[in-house]
Amino acid sequence: xxxxxxxxxxxxxxxxxxxxxxxxxxxxxxxxxxxxxxxxxxxxxxxxxxxxxxxxxxxxxxxxxxxxxxxxxxxxxxxxxxxxxxxxxxxxxxxx
Numbered sequence: 001x002x003x004x005x006x007x008x009x010x011x012x013x014x015x016x017x018x019x020x021x022x023x024x025x026x027x028x029x030x031x032x033x034x035x036x037x038x039x040x041x042x043x044x045x046x047x048x049x050x051x052x053x054x055x056x057x058x059x060x061x062x063x064x065x066x067x068x069x070x071x072x073x074x075x076x077x078x079x080x081x082x083x084x085x086x087x088x089x090x091x092x093x094x095x096x
Contacts, residue, residue, distance in 0.1 A: 003081040005030040005054075008037050014059060026050040029080050034058040041067050052078035055086045 001007065005028060006018065015038045023043060027050040032039065039058045041047055044066030048054050052074045063069055075087050 003030050003083045003086075004033060006032045006034060008034040010035070012036050018058075020047065022047075028054045029078060031055040031083055031086055032058065038062065040064070041069055043067060046070070048072065052080070053082070053087075055082075055090075057086075 008016070008018075014036045016034075016036065018034055018037050018039050020039070020041045021043045023045040025045060025047045028048045029051040030053075032055070035057055036059050038060040039056065040062045042064035046068050048070040049068075051070075051072050054071050056071070073088070075082050
């Protein structure tokens with residue numbers, strides 16, 4: 001499971017909450033995989049600024065009023081392996 005930060009059970013119900021409330025989350029290097037989950041990032045903090053790369057796969061992503069979230073993609077400089085389907089050759093999209 002190298003390269004995976006959070007992995008949701010594929011049989012989980014939709015919109016199960018996952019909450020990040022940390023003042024010390026500047027390094028999130030890897031994949032957050034919550035295909036049915038609702039990721040909520042809160043607290044007045046910096047999230048992901050020191051990460052070489054981060055990928056988020058989630059049904060819903062909500063960011064509170066306080067955090068500054070940064071998603072980097074410098075895969076080549078990281079020792080953390082990038083899972084298949086993630087990275088420079090993957091296709092991403094955001095939906096409203």
